Amino acid sequence: MLLQTILNKVHPLKSFVYSSVKLMNQSQSCTHLYFLIVQIIPRKNSKPVCSGCGKKSSGYDKQKSRDYLFVSIWGLKCYFRYSPRRVNCKRCGVLIEAIPWSDGKSKLTLTMRLFLAQWAKKMSWKDVSTSFNVSWESVFRSVKYVVDYGLKNRSLDGIKAIGIDEVKYKIGHQYLTLVYQIDVGSKRLIYIAKDRTSSVLYDFFHFFGKERTQKLEYICTDMWKAYLKVIREKAPYALNILDRFHLKKHLNEALNDVRKEEVLKLNEGGFEPILKNTRWALLKNPKNRTKAQATKIKELLRYNLKSIRCYLHLHEFEKFWKYTSVTWAEKFLDSWCTSAMRSKIAPLKAKVRILVKKSNLSIVSELNTRIKSFSS
Secondary structure, eight states, rough: OOOHHHHHHHHHTTTTEEEEEEEEOOOOTOOGGGEEEEEEOOOOOOOOEEEOOOOOOEHHHHEEOOEEOOOOOOOEEEEEEEEOEEETTTTTEEEEBBOOOOOOOOBBOOHHHHHHHHTTTOHHHHHHHHHTOHHHHHHHHHHHHHHHHHHHOOOTTOOOOOEEEEEEEETEEEEEEEEEEETTEEEEEEEEEOOOOOHHHHHHHHOOHHHHHHHEEEEESOOOOHHHHHHHHHHHEEEEOOHHHHHHHHHHHHHHHHHHHHHHHHHHHTTTTTTTTHHHHHHHHGGGOHHHHHHHHHTTTSOHHHHHHHHHHHHHGGGGGGGGHHHHHHHHHHHHHHHTTTTTHHHHHHHHHHHHHHHHTTTTHHHHHHHHHHHO
């Protein structure tokens, strides 16, 4: 089977013909410098298309032949060679014709750009350039082309659920704010900006637009005050969901603070250091504990320690994630917060205050009243 036949099947070009394929060599002593040249010519009686308006126009003249890098075939670099025509367009004047395998003056075919951009998702750009024997700049331009095309042609309509988070990208407090679409069947990054201030999130909602914002039903965030403030102002009708990871992180911090305080008190009183080296035994998910850590937990449960009482409160809170009814979930959270505030465990009470203050549940006002009574 001829290579032209294969190309016609997998990469057909309307109004153009693969006329011939040549195996070339830059140096007879270096076999790895072989490459393929695929000659392309316009189909007979076909008119060139203006690159400005996209209309067929009469020909003007021909330019020198140009080589466009295509995807390698059998490990050999492959180039499309073509002499582009200029058109005499009545609307746009004299312009280079539009060709289906490339745009502008790029020496890479569109297929090669997509090929490099696809591999750039799996490897570093340097590895892609080395593996496919292209320059790093070619990989960069290919990725930029795909990203620009996606931004230009994407649709932000119909989004009902978004997630807002930050990621650290430098040493020190250097963050990026990320906004994702998290609808069922459609998860993608839709916005990224430097820093994690309230002004950054205001910019996002300005970019997103009032009409789309009003259609949001769910917004998932952590407990960062700047984010919560903007969401309450810009999307008050959306349900603001505090994600599970950050809630557990705050509660685990309370447990660890209680444990450290109690270790110091026990050491000062000359008691047996039973809480020493128990941090991960207490904080780990029960499924992930080692046998030694599980045995340690069983041993600690025999003692009436403040750390163990705090641990049991956190263990009880895990039931919250199994509720499917909002009504019963609210009742459970009400009961759990009440119990936690009566525990007289200061770090835990502080985290419960933060949870109630920053949550967007219907029981917030009632819980705030109870917290004030317990605090007094």
